[in-house]
Amino acid sequence: MSTDVVILAAGQGSRMRSRLPKVLHPIAGKPMVRHVIEAAESLEEARLHVVVGHGADRVRESLSDVSANFVMQEEQRGTGDAVARTLDALGDGPVLVLYGDVPLIQPDTLAALMEGVDAHHMALLTVRMAHPHGYGRIVRDEQGRATAIVEEKDASEAQKRIQECNTGILAATGAHLKRWLPQLSSDNAQGEYYLTDIIAMAAAEEVEVLTREPHGHYEVQGVNDxxxxxxxxxxxxxxxxxxxxxxxxxxxxxxxxxxxxxxxxxxxxxxxxxxxxxxxxxxxxxxxxxxxxxxxxxxxxxxxxxxxxxxxxxxxxxxxxxxxxxxxxxxxxxxxxxxxxxxxxxxxxxxxxxxxxxxxxxxxxxxxxxxxxxxxxxxxxxxxxxxxxxxxxxxxxxxxxxxxxxxxxxxxxxxxxxxxxxxxxxxxxxxxxxxxxxxxxxxxxxxxxxxx
The missing domain is CATH 2.160.10.10 (Hexapeptide repeat proteins)
Known part of the structure; x- marks a missing residue:
């Protein structure tokens, strides 16, 4: 079965203080987003969708040799809105969401994350951190099942003490995303549509959220400067x-x-x-x-x-x-x-x-x-x-x-x-x-x- 891979690459990256779009800044002489694409292409029958925004023309030009569907997000209104722009192009099968500024994700981590994603299961990549400041926290119920992700600015003091953090990398079926994403709300501290809110929707529908961890923290580290x-x-x-x-x-x-x-x-x-x-x-x-x-x-x-x-x-x-x-x-x-x-x-x-x-x-x-x-x-x-x-x-x-x-x-x-x-x-x-x-x-x- 083919896998739709959505790569979010629309951000400006103002802290880079550069005219170059953030995802085009190089690691080992190669744009960050290309590292992500190569990891995604390791999945069997991967179909790529790249969400572009700031510097969209330069990103498209840099990836002119890549077989991908480029989708425009003119106004950056959060990760949920970015993925929603691709819904018309997605099938109902498995969908993986990656980030163009998280360049060191490894193919075997992605393969493990995709295992078991079906109508009754979605998957979330998490990481445990001694100092989780700034990260969304994974909220679990008494049975240890992941039921929600709470962003730092919306978290209570008790939730801020949780050390299991969201990486933003997740997988679900296209059928689920087509139902969940239109229900997202921007009623939060950032005024954005959080993709992570679908975790609570999955729990409400008794879709089990499978969690996986990468081999090392470096795989999920993003670049902001x-x-x-x-x-x-x-x-x-x-x-x-x-x-x-x-x-x-x-x-x-x-x-x-x-x-x-x-x-x-x-x-x-x-x-x-x-x-x-x-x-x-x-x-x-x-x-x-x-x-x-x-x-x-x-x-x-x-x-x-x-x-x-x-x-x-x-x-x-x-x-x-x-x-x-x-x-x-x-x-x-x-x-x-x-x-x-x-x-x-x-x-x-x-x-x-x-x-x-x-x-x-x-x-x-x-x-x-x-x-x-x-x-x-x-x-x-x-x-x-x-x-x-x-x-x-x-x-x-x-x-x-x-x-x-x-x-x-x-x-x-x-x-x-x-x-x-x-x-x-x-x-x-x-x-x-x-x-x-x-x-x-x-x-x-x-x-x-x-x-x-």
Whole structure:
């Protein structure tokens, strides 16, 4: 049976002090609401309904790739009113209500919450807190059944001492919600339509309220300001670090790693401090990542060493590579086994053959290098003519002397040598020496300007 999932994402988040809608503020480089959506999509046959309001266009644009029904709540009049806006789109089966600013809810918690929701049962996620100030309290009868939720501002002194709190996350059938939500009243301290009032309606109709608790409080912590956002970021990163260590990685400092996407690791991986991983990254067995490196959407083959302060984006490294320090591998870079990229080298859309080396201060773009090529310091491929990009092809065993300019389109044959300081514009034959520089001249009567 399909499950309708209603995600409330209409709030302004004024305490964030930002022009960005609150639910779009990121955790691990991804909008909070997207974390919630991914958890919801773990449920079988989930149908998403996102209630938007403040910054609705930006929220829709950010989630343009998500298959969801977007519903407008122009005036924020409480959670009950927000869910009521979706009633016409809901079926009569199970409905789960989530919040776009509660980003760390876990799929297994949602699966457990949905168990048993039917015509005679609804479900509520609760949490026990030593200091529950500000939270709605769960009121139970003599048999221990949940019968109501009382908000802090409406609670009596006795009710304020209750430590079991409402998280706002609940599930009921669409048939029940279609009957209960139109009966909500705004006669309360906030003047809002509380979704939580349906608990008392369920109890009055003898619909049992099943309660579940999350594995940790962090799953139900919402974000109202940047301090809370930062706290959840650290919790999320802590969990990522623990996962990586269990999967075979050694982290020099588990508190100084940032995973902003999907990072997979093999055995005996070592990650030094301050490294950032974005998008989809895989590190094979034996990879070493030096301090303060940034790796984005890349595969790093086994036994590769990445020295400190290296930026890799959209690249593939076959294995046994040596990269950095202070290197930049841009999208389209492909390194064969044993290739080496040294300090202050930049590559883009370049295939570097097995055993080839670019060790210092060079730019290699739109190029294909064969095996065992040596690129001298200060070499650049001049791949852009102001309108179009052109390719440079360098054969096996080529030696390019320092400070050379290779003007594309260009082919350098197998085993050729390029003299240092050359500007090469024409094809170089196999096993030949190319010299592209003027003959040195000297003026013995030269007087420098400062002596004139």
């Amino acid at each position: 940047r301090v809370q956002l930062s706290a959840l970021e650290r919790i999320h990163q802590h969990h990522q670090a623990q996962r990586l260590m269990r999967e075979g990685a050694t982290l020099a400092d588990p508190g100084r790693i940032e995973v902003r996407g999907e990072l997979s690791v093999g055995r005996d991986v070592f990650i030094d401090v301050g490294c950032v991983f974005e998008g989809t990254v895989s590190l094979a067995d034996g990879v070493v990542v030096g301090a303060y490196s940034v790796i984005r959407d890349a595969h790093i083959g086994e036994d590769t060493t990445i020295e400190a302060h290296t930026l890799i984006e959209g690249a593939e490294i076959a294995g046994a590579g040596q990269i950095g320090p202070f290197a930049r591998l841009r999208p389209g870079t492909r390194l064969a086994r044993g290739a080496r990229i040294g300090n202050f080298v930049e590559t883009k859309n370049a295939r570097i053959g097995e055993g080839s080396k670019i060790n210092h201060l060079s730019y290699i773009g739109d190029s294909e290098l064969g095996r065992d090529v040596n690129i001298g310091a200060g070499t650049i491929t001049c791949n852009y003519d102001g309108v179009s990009k052109h390719r440079t092809e360098i054969g096996d065993g080529v030696f390019v002397g320092s400070n050379s300019a290779l003007v594309a389109p260009l082919r350098i044959g197998r085993g050729a040598t390029i003299a240092a300081g050359s500007t090469i514009t024409d094809t170089v034959d196999d096993d030949s020496l190319a010299i592209g520089r003027s003959r040195q001249t000297q003026k013995s009567d030269w007087v420098p300007p400062h002596r004139r």
